[in-house]
Amino acid sequence: MSILILAEHNNLEVKSSTLNTISAASKVGSEIDILVIGSDIENIAKEIANYQHVSKVISLDDKNFEHAIAEKIDPVIVSIADKYSHIFAPATTFGKNVMPRVAVKLDVAQISDVINIESEDTFIRPIYAGNALATVKSNDDKKVITVRPTSFDVVAKDGGSGIVEFINFESSETFTEFLDREESKSDRPELSTARIVVSGGRGLQSAENFKLINNIADKLNAAIGASRAAVDAGYVSNDYQVGQTGKVVVPDLYIAVGISGAIQHLAGMKESKIIVAINKDEEAPIFNIADYGLCADLFEALPKLSSELDKLNSIEK
Amino acid sequence: MKILVTVKRVIDYNVQVRVKADNSGVEKENVKMSMNPPDENAVEEALRIKEAGKADEIIILSIGEEKCQETIRTALAMGADRGILIKATDDVEPLSVSKLISKIVETEKPGLILMGKQAIDDDSNQTAQMTSALLNWPQATFASKIDIEENTAIVTREIDEGLERVKVKMPFIASCDLRLNEPRYASLPNIMKAKKKPIDIKSAEELGVDIKPRIENIKISEPPTRQKGVMVADVAELVQKLKYEAKVI
Ligand SMILES: Cc1cc2nc3c(=O)[nH]c(=O)nc-3n(C[C@H](O)[C@H](O)[C@H](O)COP(=O)(O)OP(=O)(O)OC[C@H]3O[C@@H](n4cnc5c(N)ncnc54)[C@H](O)[C@@H]3O)c2cc1C
Numbered sequence: 001m002s003i004l005i006l007a008e009h010n011n012l013e014v015k016s017s018t019l020n021t022i023s024a025a026s027k028v029g030s031e032i033d034i035l036v037i038g039s040d041i042e043n044i045a046k047e048i049a050n051y052q053h054v055s056k057v058i059s060l061d062d063k064n065f066e067h068a069i070a071e072k073i074d075p076v077i078v079s080i081a082d083k084y085s086h087i088f089a090p091a092t093t094f095g096k097n098v099m100p101r102v103a104v105k106l107d108v109a110q111i112s113d114v115i116n117i118e119s120e121d122t123f124i125r126p127i128y129a130g131n132a133l134a135t136v137k138s139n140d141d142k143k144v145i146t147v148r149p150t151s152f153d154v155v156a157k158d159g160g161s162g163i164v165e166f167i168n169f170e171s172s173e174t175f176t177e178f179l180d181r182e183e184s185k186s187d188r189p190e191l192s193t194a195r196i197v198v199s200g201g202r203g204l205q206s207a208e209n210f211k212l213i214n215n216i217a218d219k220l221n222a223a224i225g226a227s228r229a230a231v232d233a234g235y236v237s238n239d240y241q242v243g244q245t246g247k248v249v250v251p252d253l254y255i256a257v258g259i260s261g262a263i264q265h266l267a268g269m270k271e272s273k274i275i276v277a278i279n280k281d282e283e284a285p286i287f288n289i290a291d292y293g294l295c296a297d298l299f300e301a302l303p304k305l306s307s308e309l310d311k312l313n314s315i316e317k
Numbered sequence: 318m319k320i321l322v323t324v325k326r327v328i329d330y331n332v333q334v335r336v337k338a339d340n341s342g343v344e345k346e347n348v349k350m351s352m353n354p355p356d357e358n359a360v361e362e363a364l365r366i367k368e369a370g371k372a373d374e375i376i377i378l379s380i381g382e383e384k385c386q387e388t389i390r391t392a393l394a395m396g397a398d399r400g401i402l403i404k405a406t407d408d409v410e411p412l413s414v415s416k417l418i419s420k421i422v423e424t425e426k427p428g429l430i431l432m433g434k435q436a437i438d439d440d441s442n443q444t445a446q447m448t449s450a451l452l453n454w455p456q457a458t459f460a461s462k463i464d465i466e467e468n469t470a471i472v473t474r475e476i477d478e479g480l481e482r483v484k485v486k487m488p489f490i491a492s493c494d495l496r497l498n499e500p501r502y503a504s505l506p507n508i509m510k511a512k513k514k515p516i517d518i519k520s521a522e523e524l525g526v527d528i529k530p531r532i533e534n535i536k537i538s539e540p541p542t543r544q545k546g547v548m549v550a551d552v553a554e555l556v557q558k559l560k561y562e563a564k565v566i
Pocket residue numbers: 200201202203204226227228229230241242243244245246247257258259260261262263264265268278279280281284296297298299330354355437495
């Protein structure tokens with residue numbers, strides 16, 4: 001079993017999804033190489049070489065690979081795929097963009113969004129927005145897999161002693177050009193890895209009102225999430241969306257405010273350890289999966305919650 | 318320019334999907350089937366591009382059982398011109414679907430392919446990327462805005478970090494997000510008209526594509542269910558529970 005993992009990073013920092021993916025791959029075998037593609041990534045390559053389970057880092061450090069354009073990345077993977085039985089990447093928009101290209105070029109069926117590894121060829125993945133779990137066995141000689149990061153622990157960032165190997169790659173012409181990115185900047189914890197998430201839905205009614213959510217999140221040092229309806233209505237940007245077609249989160253505490261609990265939303269949060277729902281409709285399906293339900297008008301409940309949290313904080317101080 | 322749009326027939330998104338007792342799959346008998354939601358956005362986008370005078374024909378392609386003709390008809394009723402059905406079972410893997418689409422592209426020579434970003438039954442999110450790699454056409458996945466210019470297009474993509482804009486050369490493939498547009502409803506006269514629009518029926522063998530599955534379903538099981546918790550009387554009680562019972566704040 002020799003394994004290749006495509007690392008996710010932004011040329012400055014390694015994304016935690018990479019650490020989850022290493023942990024998933026370590027359930028298949030112990031020969032793990034990490035491919036890092038980017039520009040000015042010397043520090044990233046060195047950092048990853050120290051991670052637990054890493055045997056080798058293969059670094060392609062080239063200005064031409066600064067922006068993660070899938071059409072440029074897949075040929076690099078395919079060029080070294082011979083040596084590996086398994087190729088892994090995180091099931092993030094980055095990994096989802098690249099890996100099916102690798103799979104089809106190797107003529108194998110990709111296994112998407114794996115949440116559990118039974119053996120080297122058998123995996124569990126959610127289907128139908130998580131309403132069913134499929135145990136699937138791949139009959140291809142190579143396995144191309146994306147893993148759901150939140151379903152696996154992170155590996156330790158030290159304890160490894162991998163070597164770093166540098167490679168060059170001559171890209172053929174691609175017809176896709178990166179223009180720009182609009183990233184939401186915030187000082188809050190990252191949504192997909194936060195310990196606490198406070199999410200707002202259509203019940204918030206406006207972008208202005210959504211600040212009530214921000215306020216609670218500040219007091220709990222939480223990340224902010226949203227339902228698709230709240231994003232569609234423009235209360236917050238798309239990267240806040242939790243669900244089947246958004247992000248999957250598994251925090252210790254998920255607080256859903258003014259969210260009805262459609263299955264597509266539940267697909268992204270129902271594995272959370274503790275779920276709180278605040279909704280004025282006692283029939284809202286979100287209450288069926290909540291550990292603590294509060295049937296109340298959010299415009300009254302959130303200011304109260306804010307002051308209760310203040311009280312708690314002042315007792316602790 | 319011709320636009321090729323792929324549409325998959327799936328269990329309607331409002332249906333509560335149930336796992337079969339023998340763990341062989343999910344219940345599909347007497348269950349409402351519909352067009353995969355982001356495929357509706359793909360059809361709508363094609364119609365808008367045609368209405369803007371940038372395309373002259375919209376071809377709808379579906380792969381699956383005979384009944385996929387209903388899904389194709391839905392797209393024709395929205396305004397697409399003609400359909401192609403490739404008859405197969407209802408569980409052809411993305412790998413094979415992408416090969417079949419590529420075959421159709423060889424003969425139809427579209428200038429643009431619009432697909433959904435994800436089928437809501439298998440949640441694979443693979444087919445557009447695979448088709449792009451097979452054809453060596455640029456890919457613009459998770460598209461929430463498509464602006465077609467002369468020989469290029471500027472596409473806004475929804476990514477985990479926010480939004481990204483790419484410029485792609487025609488012909489290209491886009492996989493559509495639900496936020497790309499608001500799909501229209503078919504009007505009654507258009508539903509009538511759609512009945513006369515042609516649907517060409519083909520098979521995988523005739524196209525020379527091996528669609529044998531590579532992945533074996535060992536079992537389909539029910540996910541663990543969550544116990545319903547308790548209702549609290551007020552905010553103060555909620556905070557107490559979170560602090561001293563659940564110990565999460
Ligand atoms: C293919 C597909 C994919 C999808 N993917 C996703 C996804 O990834 N994520 C996602 O979230 N959705 C997704 N959806 C949409 C999903 O089906 C629901 O439409 C959406 O989750 C509803 O959002 P909501 O709960 O905020 O809004 P609503 O369903 O409108 O619920 C609003 C809730 O707020 C409550 N409320 C209103 N006012 C107050 C008040 N003053 N105080 C307290 N409560 C109040 C109401 O009682 C209601 O329960 C998808 C849909 C499709 C078809």
